Structures are given as C-alpha cells and as structure tokens.
Amino acid sequence: MTAVLMYATAPTKDEALRIARTIVDERLAACANVIAGVTSMYWWEGSVQEDVEAVIVMKTRDDLVQALTSRVRDLHSYQCPCVVAVPIEGGNAEFLAWIDAETLAKV
Template sequence: MLDRRLCCTLLIMLSSVSAAVGTIDKGKDCAGSDVRDLTTTCSGEFSISYVTTPSHEVAEKLATSLVEARLAACINIIPKVTSIYRWQGKINKDSEALMMIKSPTKSVRDLTEFVKANHPYEVCEVISLPIETGNKEYLQFLHDATVGNKH
C-alpha cells in the first residue's frame, strides 16, 4: 500500500506535468515564449524511418538509390552502432550502420518494399514514425526534394 505522503507527492507531480503539457499544447515553450514562428506542425505528412545495415557501404548504396528514386529527401548514416538481438534462438551482437531516412509518409510503403528488395538481411529492420513538428524550412526541403521540382 502506498504511503499517504507518497500519494500526495505523486498527485502534485502529475498536476505539474499536466500544467506543463497544457502549456506545450498551446504552442508555448517552457519559458512561455511562442514557438510557432520557429516550427510548423505537419501532422505526419513526413516520416522518419530507421533501417540497420551490416555495413556503411551497404547503407550508402541503399541511401543513394532511395534519394535518386525520390523515395527519401535526406538520409543520415550513423556508422558502428551495436545491435543486440535474438535470432534463431541465439542472442547475437553485431556492429551495424543505422540509416535515418526522412521521407513523405505516403512513400513509406514503397520505401519499405524497396529496402526489402535490396537489403542483404533475410528480415531487415524498417521502422517508421511520423514527424509531427519541425523547422518549417527543413520540412519544405523534404517536400521539394521528394514531391516538388526543386533540389
């Protein structure tokens, strides 16, 4: 059973979090400044996808092909991440490269199929999350580089 003091402390903490979330939801940062002039809400129009590869070279080849096909606007490659996972009943530890792929959400299905068709792994990681807000000029770049006529 929870101590009464602990319960009161938890309630106070939850109230503080709720108040902070209310402030953020209104487009204000923690200091109360308006953040809308720096960012824009894109409601998931763009996504970021994570793909791991066995090497930097494989990641570069995939990245170049995805950008050429306009399935992605920009891909960051982070070399030498360590992945620990269970595969075929064994715990494995491998050095991999991590791709961070920015693309239109409507392209994620085609992007996933492209990666699956060109990736050396039997089961490759493709995990995508919607981008809710970001630098409006960068989000415009994502649009122009994939569905627009610029860049």
Template sequence: MDPEIVIAQTTSDDEEQAKSLARGAVESKLAAGVHIDAPITAFYWWQGKVEAAQEWRISYMTSSDRLPALEAWLHERHPYDVPQWVTLPVTGGSEAYLSWVVDETRPQ
C-alpha cells in the first residue's frame, strides 16, 4: 500500500462539538471514519495550575497525504486555544480496511 494510514486524535469537552468535528471531517473526505470515545477524565496543566475536565476523545482514520488538510480544517473549527493534536502511524492491519481508508479520503 502506497499511502500511509494515520490515526489522528484530538479531544473536546462538549459531546455535540465532538460529533460535529467527527461528522464534518468525514463529510469533507478528510477522514474515512472517526471514533468518539465515551467521556474520559483529563488532568492537565493550564495557565499555571492543574485542571481536570471531562472530555471526549476523537480519533480520525485518514491517509498521511490528507493529514495536513485535516489538521488545518480542525484548527479552524476547534474551540480550544491549544487543542490536542497527535498522530499515530498505523503499522499494519487488514489490507481491505487500509485500502478503504485510502479510497474514502481521496479528494473529490
């Protein structure tokens, strides 16, 4: 398989916002699929103190060639000043699934 597959992740403290960020990326063909994990508890440093929040983790399945466009799209829409944005390389998997990700993220 030529293009690499990537899972990109962010979080949101609002479930409806998480769903909007998921649906919009799929509709825009920036991600083939998106998973939203049930609420998680996050602890993090913010502006000099430890914060705690309930968040939803959003995982985008995409191809590496669509990653820059997905990241730009997300940063335009995400309400956080500094949204989490991490990417995880997919090092293996079902050939059929990986091909599906590539096919579904081709620009229209």
C-alpha cells in the first residue's frame, strides 16, 4: 500500500466540510483536514484572480486516487477544481497502516 495525500481547494469552509465529510463517510479517505481562510492567487480566464478559499487535505491510498478525485469533482461547485495527489514517501508506520485500514476494502 502506498499512502497518498490529496490536496483540494473549495470556495467556502462549508463546501469544504461537506466534501470532507462525504469522502470520509464513504471511506475514500481515512481522514480529511479542512483549513479555512487561505488566500489563493491563480490565473483564470486570462487574468490573475485572488480569492479566499478553504483547503482540504485528505489521506488515502494510491489505488483510491482516481475514485476520490472523481467524487470530489462530483461534489464540487467549481468548473475546474484543484484536486491533486502527492505520494507519501515515509512517516509513522502505524499511521500509514491506519490509513490502509480505514479506507475502502481492496477489491
């Protein structure tokens, strides 16, 4: 099992909490942290935008990245939401085993 951090942004804390709750309830992620009040700057439709957003950090397995990405996109209000995966190279073995145990059973 390779553990993965998934990173996403949402336009509001409430939307981020709704997404986080859903993906944890559905066991696509073992945990999701919501960090509200980040300032994001990005190019969109030809100009630089600045918005206050909420960040969602999700802990999952590499074999669930596609399903989790699809589910976040389904739940999200943005036309093109940021949803990216970053492999975890190491860490607390007990915590990494917990991620494996608390996500969807492998098929």
